[in-house]
Amino acid sequence: MADQQARTDGDKRPTEIPVIRWEEPPEGPVLMLLDQTRLPAEEVELVCTDAPALVEAIRTLAVRGAPLLGIAGAYGVALAAARGFDVAEAARALEGARPTAVNLSVGVRRAEAAHQAALAQTGDATEAAAAALAAAQSLHREDAEGSDRMAAHGLAFLDELLPGGGHRILTHCNTGSLVSGGKGTAFAVAFAAHREGRLRRLWVDETRPLLQGARLTAYEAARSGMAYTLLTDNAAGSLFAAGEVDAVLIGADRIAADGSVANKVGSYPLAVLARYHHVPFIVVAPVTTVDPGTPDGASIEVEQRPGFEVTEVTAPQVPVTGAGGGIPVAPLGTQAYNPAFDVTPPELVTAIVTEEGAVSPVTAEALAELCARSRQVTIS
Ligand SMILES: CSC[C@H]1O[C@H](OP(=O)(O)O)[C@H](O)[C@@H]1O
Numbered sequence: 001m002a003d004q005q006a007r008t009d010g011d012k013r014p015t016e017i018p019v020i021r022w023e024e025p026p027e028g029p030v031l032m033l034l035d036q037t038r039l040p041a042e043e044v045e046l047v048c049t050d051a052p053a054l055v056e057a058i059r060t061l062a063v064r065g066a067p068l069l070g071i072a073g074a075y076g077v078a079l080a081a082a083r084g085f086d087v088a089e090a091a092r093a094l095e096g097a098r099p100t101a102v103n104l105s106v107g108v109r110r111a112e113a114a115h116q117a118a119l120a121q122t123g124d125a126t127e128a129a130a131a132a133l134a135a136a137q138s139l140h141r142e143d144a145e146g147s148d149r150m151a152a153h154g155l156a157f158l159d160e161l162l163p164g165g166g167h168r169i170l171t172h173c174n175t176g177s178l179v180s181g182g183k184g185t186a187f188a189v190a191f192a193a194h195r196e197g198r199l200r201r202l203w204v205d206e207t208r209p210l211l212q213g214a215r216l217t218a219y220e221a222a223r224s225g226m227a228y229t230l231l232t233d234n235a236a237g238s239l240f241a242a243g244e245v246d247a248v249l250i251g252a253d254r255i256a257a258d259g260s261v262a263n264k265v266g267s268y269p270l271a272v273l274a275r276y277h278h279v280p281f282i283v284v285a286p287v288t289t290v291d292p293g294t295p296d297g298a299s300i301e302v303e304q305r306p307g308f309e310v311t312e313v314t315a316p317q318v319p320v321t322g323a324g325g326g327i328p329v330a331p332l333g334t335q336a337y338n339p340a341f342d343v344t345p346p347e348l349v350t351a352i353v354t355e356e357g358a359v360s361p362v363t364a365e366a367l368a369e370l371c372a373r374s375r376q377v378t379i380s
Helices: 051-059 066-082 087-095 102-122 125-161 186-195 212-224 233-241 267-276 364-377
Strands: 020-023 030-034 045-048 167-171 199-205 228-231 247-250 254-256 261-264 281-284 341-344 351-354 357-359
Touching: 020 066, 020 125, 030 051, 030 066, 045 051, 051 066, 051 087, 066 087, 066 102, 066 125, 087 102, 102 125, 125 186, 125 247, 125 281, 125 351, 125 357, 167 186, 186 199, 186 212, 186 247, 186 281, 199 212, 199 233, 212 228, 228 233, 233 267, 247 267, 261 267, 267 281, 267 341, 351 364, 357 364
Parallel strands: 167 199, 167 247, 199 228, 247 281, 281 351
Antiparallel strands: 020 030, 030 045, 254 261, 261 341, 351 357
8 A cells, every 4th residue: 555655744733723712701701612513624613601502512522522521521610600600500511411421520520629619718709710710721731731641651652562663553533632632642642653753654434423533533634744544434444454554543431440441433343353453452541531430341321322413414515404404314214323432341452541651451450550640640
């Protein structure tokens, strides 16, 4: 397979518009979000002035991706506090927006706890709102810093596993700057390999049905200058069979205490293919994605999404005709099975790479030690 010469025009962020930002115009604070449903055709910002608007943005994946959901959830609590809404009500609504990514509730509860502590200490609503905002901004910064550390640990792990560089990495869904305060998770490792001249190619799964790979990862890869190729999800098997994949790198939405990994649907089949073809299957995620409170994969709630996402195709420039706003590709009335995620058992995971380092092999004991170590070093 001919290799295109990768461009090296530097670290271009996927878009000149930040993925998420807090603003304080005279009429009151707002949360600005890059609307990811409009990418790559348009760079459009959503203006959220309250928690219900943010809940809708999360539900429609205008804002998405586990780490970013945590950051957005924390800002959502700060927004409710700053605008005088009921903070507990806003926090519960935000937590309930999507069930699988544990980061969402972690971010919401972190800002809510800061708000409650400040209110208990000062009795001052303005002080409490400021504390919630400070917690959200701290989480935002930590995620950006953690992303760089994950990239470094991930590249070091890859280089040790596959000496000689020239990595051909297959990735699924989207795990770059669009899911993070920084450069992302799995995509950040691929970008680090590219920047160091050790990425031969990024294979990008289109990731049906919402096409996060085709629309978002390809968009980020193009901006980064790396050599990348888009493929349909069902073409991955033939790439493995042709010996064209050196490693699989994916993100995670929740990692259970036993090491089971919930990630975008289609991740589990990749893990089985990787095992059959003796290819490393590497999960890249912040430690906050590990959920000691979820014992195993069967305990992870997998979000079931509307059937029209499968039975229709949509694009910003396509006129809407179907029940969900898209063009029907299946007979009207067709029922569809549409889990947003699947669960990969720990025995199929080569390593979990976090900002604290790589865990390999993946065991409950190693994850428990990682979480304990992380709690010791977490900056409050
Ligand atoms: C590393 S977080 C990105 C993670 O989130 C995606 O899901 P969604 O697009 O539905 O938010 C997918 O599972 C990615 O791995």
